[in-house]
Amino acid sequence: MRALPAPPRAPFNSAMNGEELRRYAGLDREGRKLLQLAFETLGLSARAYNRIVKVARTIADLAGAEQIEAAHVAEADPVMGIFIPGHMD
Template sequence: ECSLSHGGILFLDEMPEFSRHVLEVLRQPLESGVVTIGRSKQVFTFPARILLIGSCNPCPCGFFGTREKQTCSCSPQQIYKYRSKLSGPLLDRIDLHIEVPRVPVQLLHNRKAEESSKDIQQRVEQARAVQCERYHYRPGCPFNSVMNGEELRQFAQLDKEGQEMLQLAFETLGLSARAYDRIVKVARTIADLDGASNVEVAHVAEAIRYRALDRGLLF
């Protein structure tokens, strides 16, 4: 499935319902963009540069942490077993962790004007054009996610405030070394969407907020 999704999106609904082995196999394509399979003393490598989107509930019953009338019926052991399907090394390779709380009825009654899908599409297309120009020497139209160490230093250099913000996050949240480059790449993308030429401390702070799940800070 990863190779078939090369250049596109692979959506996994209810990720913790997959076996631990299946989920751990995702680590290679998320890291290197390829899938390697050994069969009959032969090794085959397939392209698998994917955009992985996964969803999960906070617990098996889905009501943990909600403020509604429904109460969670799961035991602590069940919740731990459910969440442990998503290992730290796997979550390290997923750039954005977003909590989606239940929408209050009041918001449905009093809907405010938000940024339209057309405006969002335009911002994304502009950011995409900026990245195509930035990496013009690479084949195709790559994204910030493929930046190597030299390109990170050249195109995503953090100022003093940004470096201090990132250092504080690592000391406070105990993030892994792998998360460092991924946070900087996300911050560079946020800056592109913001139309900023440099990565500012606000972009770094927003990127850090998307790393909470791999340290159990959500739910």
């Protein structure tokens, strides 16, 4: 059986726009909760959110994960210079 081609998307995660992020960079429940915590405690902007999701998507790709998990978000935040309080407990 022949594999179906991957759906078209930005050639690099860093080039994804908002629509592509929503379509291809899905977060699991814990990942969403961790990002929500960042918004509430650090007052992150939508731009910062998108940047964290793009880095987390890259980490998830390297791990071979279909969805972005909380561990990917947690790994992405220090890369971005953002430290979400309470996620290292």
